[in-house]
Amino acid sequence: MDVKTGNKLQEIFPRYKGRPEELIPLLQEVQAELGYLPEDVLLEISHFLKVPESTLYGVSTFYAQFKLNPVGKKMVRVCRGTACHVRGAAKVLEEAEKRLGIKDGETTEDLEYSLESIACFGSCALAPVMVVDKEVHGRMTTARVKDVLGNSK
Amino acid sequence: MNFEERQKKAIADWEELERGARPRIYIGSATCGRAAGALKLVGVIEAELARHNIQADIVHVGCIGLCYLEPLVDIVKPGRPRISYANVTPRNVGKIIEEYLVNDNPSPELALGVLSETALDGIGRFSDLPMLKPQVRIVTANCGIIDPEKIEHYVGRGGYGGLVRALGMTPEQVIEEIKKSGLRGRGGAGFPTGMKWEFCRKAPGDTKYIICNADEGDPGAFMNRSLLESDPHSLLEGMLIGAYAMGATEAYIYVRAEYPLAVERLKLALKQMEEWGLVGDNILASNLSLHIKIKEGAGAFVCGEETALIASIEGRRGMPRPRPPFPAQAGLWGKPTNINNVETWADAASIMRKGAEWYAGHGAEKSKGTKTFALAGKINNTGLVEVPLGTPLRKIIYEIGGGIPDGKAFKAVQTGGPSGGCLPASLLDLHVEYESLAQAGAIMGSGGMVVMDEDTCMVDVARYFLTFTQSESCGKCVPCRVGTRKMLDILEDITKGKGQPEDIDLLLDLSEAIKAGSLCGLGQTAPNPVLTTVRYFRDEYEAHVREQRCPALACKDLIAFYILPDKCVACGICLRNCPAQAIAGAKKMVHVIDQSKCTKCSTCLDVCPVKFSAVAKVSGEQIEVPGEPTPVTALERDKVAASK
Numbered sequence: 001m002d003v004k005t006g007n008k009l010q011e012i013f014p015r016y017k018g019r020p021e022e023l024i025p026l027l028q029e030v031q032a033e034l035g036y037l038p039e040d041v042l043l044e045i046s047h048f049l050k051v052p053e054s055t056l057y058g059v060s061t062f063y064a065q066f067k068l069n070p071v072g073k074k075m076v077r078v079c080r081g082t083a084c085h086v087r088g089a090a091k092v093l094e095e096a097e098k099r100l101g102i103k104d105g106e107t108t109e110d111l112e113y114s115l116e117s118i119a120c121f122g123s124c125a126l127a128p129v130m131v132v133d134k135e136v137h138g139r140m141t142t143a144r145v146k147d148v149l150g151n152s153k
Numbered sequence: 154m155n156f157e158e159r160q161k162k163a164i165a166d167w168e169e170l171e172r173g174a175r176p177r178i179y180i181g182s183a184t185c186g187r188a189a190g191a192l193k194l195v196g197v198i199e200a201e202l203a204r205h206n207i208q209a210d211i212v213h214v215g216c217i218g219l220c221y222l223e224p225l226v227d228i229v230k231p232g233r234p235r236i237s238y239a240n241v242t243p244r245n246v247g248k249i250i251e252e253y254l255v256n257d258n259p260s261p262e263l264a265l266g267v268l269s270e271t272a273l274d275g276i277g278r279f280s281d282l283p284m285l286k287p288q289v290r291i292v293t294a295n296c297g298i299i300d301p302e303k304i305e306h307y308v309g310r311g312g313y314g315g316l317v318r319a320l321g322m323t324p325e326q327v328i329e330e331i332k333k334s335g336l337r338g339r340g341g342a343g344f345p346t347g348m349k350w351e352f353c354r355k356a357p358g359d360t361k362y363i364i365c366n367a368d369e370g371d372p373g374a375f376m377n378r379s380l381l382e383s384d385p386h387s388l389l390e391g392m393l394i395g396a397y398a399m400g401a402t403e404a405y406i407y408v409r410a411e412y413p414l415a416v417e418r419l420k421l422a423l424k425q426m427e428e429w430g431l432v433g434d435n436i437l438a439s440n441l442s443l444h445i446k447i448k449e450g451a452g453a454f455v456c457g458e459e460t461a462l463i464a465s466i467e468g469r470r471g472m473p474r475p476r477p478p479f480p481a482q483a484g485l486w487g488k489p490t491n492i493n494n495v496e497t498w499a500d501a502a503s504i505m506r507k508g509a510e511w512y513a514g515h516g517a518e519k520s521k522g523t524k525t526f527a528l529a530g531k532i533n534n535t536g537l538v539e540v541p542l543g544t545p546l547r548k549i550i551y552e553i554g555g556g557i558p559d560g561k562a563f564k565a566v567q568t569g570g571p572s573g574g575c576l577p578a579s580l581l582d583l584h585v586e587y588e589s590l591a592q593a594g595a596i597m598g599s600g601g602m603v604v605m606d607e608d609t610c611m612v613d614v615a616r617y618f619l620t621f622t623q624s625e626s627c628g629k630c631v632p633c634r635v636g637t638r639k640m641l642d643i644l645e646d647i648t649k650g651k652g653q654p655e656d657i658d659l660l661l662d663l664s665e666a667i668k669a670g671s672l673c674g675l676g677q678t679a680p681n682p683v684l685t686t687v688r689y690f691r692d693e694y695e696a697h698v699r700e701q702r703c704p705a706l707a708c709k710d711l712i713a714f715y716i717l718p719d720k721c722v723a724c725g726i727c728l729r730n731c732p733a734q735a736i737a738g739a740k741k742m743v744h745v746i747d748q749s750k751c752t753k754c755s756t757c758l759d760v761c762p763v764k765f766s767a768v769a770k771v772s773g774e775q776i777e778v779p780g781e782p783t784p785v786t787a788l789e790r791d792k793v794a795a796s797k
Contacts, residue, residue, distance in 0.1 A: 023468035024451055028410070055469075062470040062627075064452030065410055081372030082567060082603040083529035085617050091754070098732075119454060119621065121411055122375035124529035124603070125220030125536050126188050134413065136188035 001040045008033050009041065013048055020051050023059055027066060036067040064119075072107045072114035076100065076132050076149070081120030083127035088141075092128050093117055095145040156317075156430060156437050160308050167309025172232070176209040176254055179227035179235070181297055183216035183382040184414055189223035194246050198226075201247040205255050215383020217297025218537035219284060222265065225297070228253055234269030237279055284534045284553050289515055291523050292499045293539045296383035301418055304425040307386040313431065315505030319394045320439045327398040328354060331501060333509035335521030340366055340457075340494025340599050341572070341674065343520070343587040346501065349491060352481035353399045356489035361401040364485070364492040365392055366462060367408035367415070370454040371570025372621065374601030376525040377495040379537050381408070381415035384499070385422040389445070391498030393436065394505050396443040399491055404445040407462055410452060419447055454571075454625035458673045459484075459492050461627065472627045473673035494599065496525060517543030520586040528554045530603035531561065540585075547581040550604060561606040564705075565689070569598030571618045571625075572678030574685030575611060594685040596678065610707035611690040612697050616644040618682035622675065633676030636667040640683060647694065649710040650701035657687060657694050702773025709753045715776040716757070718743045720767035723785045727757035727768065742782035 012029055016022045026045060031037055037060055046053045060066040078084075078093045097103055100113050107114040123129045126138025130148065137148055154162075170177070178198055182191045195211065202209050219225065222239035226246060229235045236259055238249055245263070252258040259274050266279030280286065290296075299306035307313070319327045332347030353361060365388060369377040380388065392404055408416055423445055426432040434442040448466050455461045456471040463485050465471040484490020493501075500522060504512045513521045520542035526549065529535050533555035540549060550556065550566060557563050565575040574595030576583065583589055587597050605614065623637040640663050646652050664680030671677045687694060696702045703711040716727070716736075721743045728736045728744055735751045738744030746757070758768040765787075769776060 021466070021468040024465065025449070028449060028451065051468075058470050059468070062453060063450075066451060082570070082601070082617070083373045083535075085372075086530045086603060086605055086609050086614070094754075118411065119370065119452075119625070120372035120374070122369060122378040122409075123184055123188055124373050124375050124527055124601075125185055127529055127535075129188070136184060138185075138188045 009044055018048055020049055023049055036070050072112050074113050076115045077118045079121045079129040080117045083124035084129055087127040089128040091142055092140045092145055095142040099149045163305040163308040174231050177212055177229045178209055179212045179214050181225040182213045185216055185220040186223045191224040193243055197243045197246050201250045207254055212300050215296045215301045216379045220536035221534050234267050236267050237265045238263055239265040287553055288539050289523050289541050290539050291503050292496055301383050302421055312386055313390055315502045316390050316393050319397055319505045324398045330509045334504045334512040336500055339496035343597055346497055350398050353489050353491040356482050358489045360488045362485045362488055362490040363395050363401040363404045365406040365498055366492050367406055367495045368450045368457045370457045371599055371601045373529055373603040374599050375527045376600045378412050378415055380495055382418055385418045387499040387502050388495050390502040394501050397441045402442050404443055405448050405466055407448045410449045455627045455675050472629045515541045517586050524600055526600045526602050528602050531557055531606040532604040533558050542586055543584045546583050557606050564607055564609055565605045567603040569596035570601050571622050572596055572681055573598050574681045577689040608705055610703050610705035611686040611693045612648055613707050615683045615686045616648050619644055622679040630672040632667045632670035636663055637679050647697045648708045652698035700773045706770050706772050712753055712770055712772045714746055715769045715778050716744045716746055717767050717769055718778055720765055720787050722765055722787050726760050730756050730760045738782045741785050743785055745782055
């Protein structure tokens with residue numbers, strides 16, 4: 001682990017009591033800081049909370065939010081909720097894949113973009129929806145995917 | 154200042170704001186409003202006010218539910234009622250403000266309605282809008298009206314009055330009141346809330362927990378998000394009342410990580426409660442003590458299930474466990490625990506404020522009160538609505554929802570998310586109640602209603618939901634883990650035209666086994682979308698299996714696109730736009746699609762000018778067209794037609 005990451009962890013850990021039930025909030029905070037959860041960081045957390053590595057692996061792969069691999073600077077999420085589905089989310093995802101040159105769940109090689117589909121954003125009235133970082137784009141069409149993402153490939 | 158004094162001041166301040174000496178501008182800025190560009194309006198409005206040197210207050214409010222009309226801006230002039238404007242843009246908002254505040258012209262042609270008892274200057278009443286008229290707004294009464302970031306607004310509109318009333322009663326009396334109201338769980342199966350509270354009250358143990366389930370995971374549902382963003386104190390008040398009734402001292406709010414604005418507003422609301430002495434020890438100088446923590450979910454649908462949610466709060470994988478023991482006996486950390494959904498808690502606050510009889514005066518015999526629904530999909534007026542239980546589906550979809558866009562035919566409405574079912578046109582007169590929906594094979598669920606039209610393939614919808622439940626199945630029990638996988642395989646085959654005649658009955662058999670054998674609600678209800686689509690749309694399954702035909706022309710593997718030689722004028726638009734370079738053609742030569750290259754993206758159909766309509770989409774049939782470009786005949790024919 002590099003020094004910077006180690007320092008980050010030493011900043012975060014004192015805010016926790018080191019109890020097993022703190023696992024999920026701790027993983028969330030560490031991921032928010034580092035972007036993803038590298039293996040050596042998971043091992044550190046396992047020591048700190050006295051939670052077996054196997055449990056840590058189980059929890060971090062159970063929840064969709066946790067990433068074990070680096071993600072892009074920009075996160076592009078395409079909603080595939082029911083309302084989005086019947087209003088053409090599949091085409092939006094396809095177009096985003098084409099624009100970014102990656103598949104659902106992948107990250108571009110230059111670590112600029114990650115693309116993932118999400119179960120539901122709860123912005124169903126604006127279906128289909130695409131979210132770039134925190135900005136929600138409603139009533140998407142393939143043409144609007146081009147506008148939002150440009151020629152990012 | 155004690156609570157009573159603060160309350161008095163808040164009420165006076167709210168009345169002052171309502172009557173106020175300065176103009177006020179309200180902007181709907183919940184997630185939907187923001188996505189529609191509400192925040193971009195603020196700068197323009199401020200500039201316009203500065204340009205005219207007008208002193209005015211800008212108030213950020215939550216979501217009134219008319220999502221299809223966002224962004225919404227309301228303007229109030231001193232001494233006059235609030236006028237609402239819809240689909241406001243940065244381009245016209247300045248003009249609206251100038252016209253009304255400077256020239257005293259409220260621009261009736263742009264106004265949506267006026268929030269008062271009577272019409273004004275040719276502007277109709279807001280409450281008479283077709284989408285609002287049939288609604289009864291109890292739980293959403295403050296949504297879009299108050300600033301959700303100001304506890305003063307909530308209290309000024311009567312907030313925490315229910316808590317004060319509850320504290321004047323015994324816990325048993327509070328439970329009796331909730332029982333009398335007929336309130337049932339608003340998150341799923343509709344268990345009577347008062348009884349649930351009583352179980353927890355009577356369970357032995359010193360430490361008890363209450364949990365607010367804000368893990369709104371159903372795709373197509375956003376009632377809870379809207380309420381959390383627009384009126385967070387309503388459910389917090391309900392939780393205080395519940396804690397008092399059940400004797401709980403610790404509380405958790407389990408909220409989806411996908412709802413950042415909701416989390417932000419909850420955190421702020423809790424801070425305000427601390428300042429007001431509404432959370433912590435000896436709340437309002439009573440013997441009620443409650444500590445509330447927010448837990449953010451990490452993206453697992455199954456955590457909407459009670460025991461999985463508890464496991465997740467305890468820091469484990471969100472996997473359900475068999476019940477009994479029920480959480481009321483042994484829940485979080487093995488202690489008696491009560492879990493209610495966001496809307497249920499908020500309803501409890503309204504009930505304590507206005508009384509059980511008043512609440513039970515709304516709704517149907519066995520389903521009392523009101524329920525919020527998220528209208529989405531192929532419907533004109535998308536948004537959030539609140540209606541008395543017992544309202545017919547037809548009224549919700551056609552009167553409130555404004556029917557189906559583009560003159561298409563209604564095919565089905567899906568209620569209850571992945572646990573629910575698809576109801577056909579023949580059931581449009583069904584009254585929306587817990588029992589009637591269950592009889593029809595669906596569930597109330599948390600209140601998502603996704604409308605589907607003739608272009609939606611019901612087999613594809615079933616496949617969609619099984620994809621969802623299969624990937625969200627936690628994997629603990631075999632019927633759900635393996636069963637949903639098998640059902641999905643079969644459905645995928647059918648949508649690809651590879652289904653076997655016996656597959657439909659096999660799906661039904663599997664459904665029964667999964668329902669009977671699964672551990673938790675996720676598995677027990679996962680087959681519902683399949684069961685209802687087979688029950689009401691079996692002909693669509695049959696067409697896929699026997700004729701390799703998708704009647705809705707939706708399943709990619711079963712459709713084909715052709716360019717009709719007698720209509721094509723060789724304009725070249727489709728050829729230039731085809732992303733797969735599957736179209737051959739030349740000047741004055743009819744274009745032809747190479748079926749082996751076609752990816753069925755529908756671009757050619759979308760771009761072909763309507764006046765030519767030369768692209769046909771078909772399923773289960775072949776259209777005879779030349780294999781290579783041939784000279785255009787359509788123009789000649791048109792010329793002949795024109796000369797006649």
